[in-house]
Amino acid sequence: MSARSTSASRVAATSWRWLICACVLALTVSTAHADAGAGCPPEKSFPANLAMGQAAKSWEALYEHYGLYATCDDGDVNEGYSLAVLALLSRSWDQVPVLDELCRQDESFREFVLRHVDDMAGEERLREVLKNARQACPAGLARSCRPIARAAVEALARFPPPTARQPTAVPRGGTGPSPSGPSPAARSASRRVATGGLASKFPENRLMRKGGIGVVARGLYVVLDSPHNEVAMAKGARWVGKKAGVEELVVFFRGRIWEKGTLPEGFDLSEAALISFEADRIRVFDFASMSGGYYRREN
Numbered sequence: 376m377s378a379r380s381t382s383a384s385r386v387a388a389t390s391w392r393w394l395i396c397a398c399v400l401a402l403t404v405s406t407a408h409a410d411a412g413a414g415c416p417p418e419k420s421f422p423a424n425l426a427m428g429q430a431a432k433s434w435e436a437l438y439e440h441y442g443l444y445a446t447c448d449d450g451d452v453n454e455g456y457s458l459a460v461l462a463l464l465s466r467s468w469d470q471v472p473v474l475d476e477l478c479r480q481d482e483s484f485r486e487f488v489l490r491h492v493d494d495m496a497g498e499e500r501l502r503e504v505l506k507n508a509r510q511a512c513p514a515g516l517a518r519s520c521r522p523i524a525r526a527a528v529e530a531l532a533r534f535p536p537p538t539a540r541q542p543t544a545v546p547r548g549g550t551g552p553s554p555s556g557p558s559p560a561a562r563s564a565s566r567r568v569a570t571g572g573l574a575s576k577f578p579e580n581r582l583m584r585k586g587g588i589g590v591v592a593r594g595l596y597v598v599l600d601s602p603h604n605e606v607a608m609a610k611g612a613r614w615v616g617k618k619a620g621v622e623e624l625v626v627f628f629r630g631r632i633w634e635k636g637t638l639p640e641g642f643d644l645s646e647a648a649l650i651s652f653e654a655d656r657i658r659v660f661d662f663a664s665m666s667g668g669y670y671r672r673e674n
Contacts (some may be wrong), residue, residue: 415445423447424455428665431459434473445487457495457664460488462645464523465496465503468511475519485522492526494540497643498534501527530547582659582668589670591648592661595627599670604652606632616652623652 403627423444430440437459448456463470492504505527512520582589585646587600594609604616604623614632617623626633627648633639644662651658660667 376603378412382443411572415449415452416445418446418451419444420452423452427452427455427459431455431665434463434469434470434477437463438481441484441487447637448487453491454495456487457493458645459489460491461493461496461500461504464492464507465500468507469596471507471516471519475516478519485519489522489526492523493530494533496645497640497641498531499643500645501531505531524673580668582670583671589659591627591650591659591667595648595661597650597657599657599672604649604657604674608632620654621652622654625650625652 398451399512422442426440426444430437437456441456444452459563474488478488492501494501505524508520508524508527564671584599587598588596588607589599590596591606596607598605598607602619603614604619604621604625606614606616606625606627608614608627608630612630614625616625616634626638626640627650628639628646648659648661648663648665654672656669656671658669
């Protein structure tokens with residue numbers, strides 16, 4: 376690796392330290408997580424993290440990633456694998472014949488996939504997986520569908536039953552805590568952020584502005600030349616935060632911005648976007664498309 380590449384890597388790591396801390400404060404929950412073992416040194420875990428977004432696009436891509444980095448299945452790589460598996464099983468169910476064929480060729484990959492049908496992406500995503508496995512299993516693929524359904528049921532059992540949940544009071548604007556405390560999905564998201572699981576998925580590429588705005592996702596934009604931290608949303612909705620240059624982290628979910636405090640019941644990280652306002656740039660990441668980067672602030 377060249378001196379320039381090494382320097383860029385160090386800058387990228389330093390830049391995201393604040394994001395990890397801010398996420399911990401914003402989501403309020405942190406837990407310890409084991410580091411990757413000796414089988415996954417930094418020079419291997421780093422490219423494993425960088426390649427995770429591409430791996431989540433198809434079963435073939437995930438299998439290739441698994442073949443290269445299976446020994447790194449811990450920490451943030453482990454969490455990335457879970458998000459990828461759950462996304463493919465819920466949103467790309469039509470690809471399950473490909474998964475079945477790969478598992479027939481390599482039973483260890485089947486074990487890997489089932490191990491990652493967990494609570495990482497939240498209850499709603501797991502219910503989508505369970506519905507697919509039970510109601511949309513292609514003919515002749517019961518060998519794959521039944522274990523997926525069982526794994527989803529086991530993961531769903533980690534969430535409290537509906538009768539045990541207190542009604543969630545969401546303050547106007549979604550900026551305050553709910554009396555029932557963090558939802559299981561919110562706690563899961565908090566755990567991933569607190570252990571650095573999300574930071575590894577933020578690319579360090581500069582994004583190009585369009586006029587005075589930067590695109591985060593469809594119908595979601597950051598206002599780059601505003602005197603405040605500002606987000607524009609669909610139907611003319613706006614969110615205005617602290618003065619420009621003051622660090623601030625917000626989460627976009629279900630058509631609104633969530634600031635510090637508890638995320639709403641039913642929070643699904645895979646449908647959210649993170650926006651990190653910093654002194655001279657705004658970092659963004661859309662988990663629905665697994666893409667992001669940063670915009671420079673000009674003011």
